[in-house]
Amino acid sequence: MNVLECEGLVKAFDDLVAVDDVGFHIAAGETYGLLGPNGAGKTTSISMIAGILESDSGSVTVGGTEITTRTTEGKRQIGYVPQDIAIYPDLSARENLRFFGKLYGIPKARLDERIDEVLAVIGLTDRGDDRTEEYSGGMRRRLNIGIGLLHEPMLLILDEPTVGVDPQSRNSILEGVEELGRTGTAVLYTTHYMEEAERLCDRVAIIDGGKIRAEGTRRELVELVGQLDTINLGVVGSARRLAEALASVTELESVIATEGSVEILVEGASGLLPRVLEIAQQSDVGVSGVEVIEPNLESVFLHLTGKALRD
Amino acid sequence: MRAAFVIAGKDLSQRIRDRSAILLGLVAPLGLAFIFSAIIPDTTASFDVSLAYVDQDGGEISSGFISGVLPDIEADELATVEPYTDLDTAMVDVESGTTHALYVFPDGFTDGVLAGDGGSVRLVGNVDHSISTQIADAILSGYLAEIDAVGISVDAAMRSGAQDPTALVAAAAQSPDAVVLVDTEAASRELDATTFFSAGMAVFFLFFTVQFGVSSLLEERFYGTLPRLLGAPISRWSILGGKATSSFILGLTSMVVLAVATTLLIGAEWGNPAGVAILMISGVLAAIGIMAVVAVVSKTPEQAANWQSIVAVLLGLLGGTFFPLSQAPPALAFFSKLTPHAWFLQGLGDLSAGDGLSVVVIPALAMLTFFVVTVAIAVLAGRGRVLAP
Known part of the structure; x- marks a missing residue:
């Protein structure tokens, strides 16, 4: 069953159409990525999905309940983590969590328990009573996410949660999101970092100019644009002899020998790599290094939009 | 509704923590009310006038003043009157300020007047009590003017055949009081200085x-x-409601604490508690409405704070929170009605005159009108913008 279903979302600001006919669905336990550069329409899309921004047209349901700016009940199923850190600096982490917990109607006894759990998850148990203005950027970012998790939502919306975060905190956040998927929470994750989308998301939508250009698993997207894997072999001996031997393998699209290396273009490198290495051994050519480069979402994005993700 | 209270509770907690609300809501107005009431003389209240006399004459005319005019003035608590038999002692007391003004009726004063030779009364005033001396002078001048009129009448009567001038003078001396002092405090319904500055500062800092x-x-x-x-799963109105609730609680708490504190610490007299409560609630609502308009048209908290300070000071000055409007030019008194401050102070003034709760109805309605109009403006000006993400 799908936790989130949205279709036909449109939002224009005066003459600028920020979101144009965006629609997708997310199942329980699935992490869905919206991958696109700044200004692509990611935040506008999730603002409508979270019931923060009124759409010009289209519909959103979460857990079967319609979500608009005027509805309240359905929003209880959504955890929203805005891109900007949205906490009160003059309150402690515990007070921030308590305030939002009350707004979400968590019963008092459960709220106390839940605050302790969330503080443990985000690694702030020892600093829970300190004012958040004394926190590092990474700690604030973790609390920002913790508030979204507090009421155990069915759908967690994370809007670029790692922007401006140090590598250690970033890794901690990514691990947390992976864990959420395993517990059955549906996650909508927006990012302009290709690596994050590849690592976290079961499915990804490429969004640009307010439109979803393509959607699917990483493999589906790569196949969609016909990109091939690249195997780079560092060789000891004659690269030319190895290239000639590999020419007999019909699955290889191309084999190019250069000084000390052989570059092979192939669809599905991991499946053919053992055979390539076997031929090298039979040809009496030593292999000093192997590098497999699979086409990534960056190249898919480039192919679909004609520009790089960070443009 | 529950969400509005949750938001208001969080806001109040933040305001108490940063202490700025306590400073501006309590400490500053209380301090200024105390300072103003201490250093500015109370021009609206009655003040003591201490009069004395030495009657070396003992005649009908001096007696008429001493036993006919002065007792009435003393009975109306307009002045205290002290008789002296020894001129030197009386002069010493005038010099020291124990007595503000001294009448000296010299020997032969009445005889001189009756003989048509004229007479003179000495009025000696303390240099630090010029107003008391002026009042004493006015009382005496009124009486002497009447004596002149009596003299003319007696002269006319004698010329027309009257036989007993003494009887005529005695009859004239029993004529009505020559001078009447009017207590203006109750008539103009102004607050005493302490209460005025307490209330003025309270509504100014509100x-x-x-x-x-x-x-x-x-x-x-x-x-x-x-x-x-x-x-969050709350209505958008509850967000606005939470903000309005925290504003209302902050404003009302500030007013109530100031009223209690100024009453206990510096003797302010706010009047009937029910009437004061009505005025306070109306005043707080008016303040919320006006400040909401300023907030709606501002883009940042800093910009809002700057504009709100300017508006608060201008309205406070125009509304007469720093000086009684009775002392202001008529035009200013007129335009002051465009501020909730003036209505609040007028309501308190009327209440202090003891006319009952009905006197606060018009001031309260005026302030509630400010609230309704300004909230409507804020809603229209901020529609689709105030709660945009």
């Missing part, structure tokens, strides 16, 4: 106090927490 609550919506946007509130 506008600074409520701005904390009203502007906190801009802070939510500044801190990025507004989208989070908009994404």
Whole structure:
């Protein structure tokens, strides 16, 4: 069953159409990525999905309940983590969590328990009573996410949660999101970092100019644009002899020998790599290094939009 | 409704923590009310006039003044009157200020007047009590003017055949009081200085106090927490309701604490508690409405705070919180009615005159009108913008 279903979302600001006919669905336990550069329409899309921004047209349901700016009940199923850190600096982490917990109607006894759990998850148990203005950027970012998790939502919306975060905190956040998927929470994750989308998301939508250009698993997207894997072999001996031997393998699209290396273009490198290495051994050519480069979402994005993700 | 109280509770907790609301809502107005009431003389209250006389004459005319005029003035508590038999002692007391003004009726005063030779009364005043001396002079001048009139009448009577001038003079001396002092305090319904400055400072700083609550919506946007509130399972009105509630509680608490504190500490007399409560609630609502308009047209918390301070000071000055409007030019007194401050102070003044609760109805309605109109303006001006993520 799908936790989130949205279709036909449109939002224009005066003459600028920020979101144009965006629609997708997310199942329980699935992490869905919206991958696109700044200004692509990611935040506008999730603002409508979270019931923060009124759409010009289209519909959103979460857990079967319609979500608009005027509805309240359905929003209880959504955890929203805005891109900007949205906490009160003059309150402690515990007070921030308590305030939002009350707004979400968590019963008092459960709220106390839940605050302790969330503080443990985000690694702030020892600093829970300190004012958040004394926190590092990474700690604030973790609390920002913790508030979204507090009421155990069915759908967690994370809007670029790692922007401006140090590598250690970033890794901690990514691990947390992976864990959420395993517990059955549906996650909508927006990012302009290709690596994050590849690592976290079961499915990804490429969004640009307010439109979803393509959607699917990483493999589906790569196949969609016909990109091939690249195997780079560092060789000891004659690269030319190895290239000639590999020419007999019909699955290889191309084999190019250069000084000390052989570059092979192939669809599905991991499946053919053992055979390539076997031929090298039979040809009496030593292999000093192997590098497999699979086409990534960056190249898919480039192919679909004609520009790089960070443009 | 529950969400509004949760938001208001959080806002109040923040305001108490940063102490600015306490400083502007309590400490500053209380301090200024205390200072103003201490250093500015109370021009609206009655003051003591201490009069004395030495009657070396003992004739009908001096007796007429001493036993006919002065007792009435003393009975009306307009002045105290002290008789002296020894001129030197009396002069010493005038010099020291124990007595403000001294009448000296010299020997032969009445005889001189009756003989048509004229007479003179000495009025000796203390240099530090010039107003008391002027009052003493006015009382005596009124009496002497009447004596002149009596003299003319007696002269006319004698010329027309009357036989007993003494009887005529005695009859004239029993004529009505020559001078009447009027206590203007109750007639103009003004507050005493202590109460005036206590109430003035309270309503002046009220506008600074409520701005904390009203502007906190801009802070939510500044801190990025507004989208989070908009994404919570609460109605949008409860967000606005929470802000209004925290403003109301801050404003009303400030007013009540100031009223109690100025009553206990510096003797302010706010009047009938029920009437004061009605005026306070109306005043707080008016302040919230006006500050909401300023907040709606501002883009940042800093901009709002600056504009709200300017508006609060201008309205406070125009509304007569620093000086009684009775002392202001008529035009200013007229335009002051465009401020809730003036209505609040007028309501308190009327209440202090003891006319009952009905006197606060018009001032309260005027302030509630400010509230309704300004809230309507704020809603129209901020529609689709105030709660945009």
